[in-house]
Amino acid sequence: MEKVNVGVIGCGNISEKYLENLCGIFSQTQVIAVTDIKEEAAKLRAEQFHIPRVCKSSEELLAIPEIDIVVVLTQPGQHAQICEQALLAGKHTYVEKPLALNTEDGRRLVELAARQNKMLTSAPDTVLGSGIQTARKLIDEGWIGRPFGAISHILTGGPESWHPNPAFLYHKGAGPLYDVAPYYVAGLTYLLGPVESVMCSAKKVHEERTITSEPLYGTKIQVEVPTYLAGILTMESGVVATIHHSFDVDATRMDDSVEIYGTEGTLVIPTPCGFSGKIHYRRKGNPDWADIPCIFEYKRDMRGIGVADMASAILENRSQRLSAAFGYHTLNVLEALDISAQEGTAQPIASTFERTEAMLLNPGWGDEQRNRG
Template sequence: LETAKKYNLLVGGAPDTFLGAGIQTAIHLIENGEIGVPIGASAFMINRGHEHWHPDPAFYYDQGGGPMFDMGPYYLTALVALLGPMKRISGTTRISFPERTILSEPKKGTKIKVATPTHIAGAIDFTSGAIATITTSFDAFGGTSLPPIEVYGSEGTLLVPDPNQFGGPVKIRRKDEKEFAEVPLIFEAPKNNRGIGVADMAKAILYGESFRANGELAYHVLEAMHGFHDSSDSGRHYLMESTCEKPVKLNKI
């Protein structure tokens, strides 16, 4: 980032899934006041580990791996897109199974020594005042009833779709309603839109504009992922040193 600034270059970073119709619809609803003032959120990414299916899963359990560094970018980027930048992190981590056995081919039966936390529970204080909790795990069988992300507001609750995908469904329950209702997406969502972030960056280069999946956002999310681990190791809150702009939502089509 420092080098890019020095030479007047741009840096982009994955993921760009927050630019898909699912999360953009959720952002549209929040910014239109459909759930009132955002109070908090919760996020869940829970599975039993990649050794069940991945052909070479050992790196997921080495330093730099684990569920937060694997899937955290999708969830945290979505939360920043929904609620703005983070200011404080609290985390608790553990290695539930110090050794794993690969169950997939071609290395079935090979043992893996686990060198990174595989269950991380965290809390996030946002600059906006909202508070979120996040759980990422390679240690448990996730319940299908858990939504990927919920956002709680003073006037209602929003169910946000999988941040590893681009589409919906998006559901809302307002304070005077008993059930969640699905909301139409604000623009068409093909099955796979990977490349939106690059297209947005290319447009920024052509027209001298800012773009959304930028290096500052990616760095902010990367720092937060380290922050959960550092907080757990130190037994203290981690205070974020970086910040970023909340990405401007895409225009409704």
């Protein structure tokens, strides 16, 4: 298969899984250059994944004419600036969540991508995995009738117990709202359509956190953002959905699944933070739950599947499955939730998006046997 050249900006913790997949799983991508503000981090990833070129700066990487797609994996505060530079350099651009720190910058990036005639996609790309794709098929085929409600939650004790450098996750542009909620907002809107309005309450439980992971064990983190939130999303379709996220809950009996309620049944789907999991279904009037297998490919941690889809779109001369409008809508919802929590009022959502095509059952993007499980 013809390959699309990829350059990666940002070689931190999350880059390892991206590079593992882009270099070893997806047959249509090849990473030819990496860079990081810490040159040693870039050199480490280059050696680990046999990447031929280590650049000293993002500007050097963006100047490489052979690169078709730039993947931005820096900290959130740098996303908008680097994406703008990449688009101006004539590169299709994929960026980790969030697209930007605010909708003004996000809108500017979407408009720039359109002017440059380049694709722009924002994580999370987990919606392209087997779990959400199987759920989409079931909902689209009417298994639960007309959806009218959904409940989602993920409650954890915080990333300082496992992340090697978690401080940024408590700073502006992160916290559970911008680090965790994007998965659930994207998952819910991908399945149930755009959001019309939101309400949210949030609070900061601790002013300071202590890192208990290595190598920064014992280091104190000043908390800048709320760490406990509950939000209500009212969809354009009339569906009412809730999100409930925290970095403060050390013990809970709730799992990370999402329940979707329809006029003819209930669907329990895996967390949108992952690519697969268990699906449970109960038809109206039937006392028994049924287990539904995830039938689409890419069931393990396939971060980078959005990049692979973008590469496939280039080769097939089509639009990407995760549109710029979809990523911007997610950002719009997150910012509105933030404003609602601060002001105590419902916030309208000005943006919307058109639904894109679903994944193929077997897109043939790589060694499928390695992705079963």
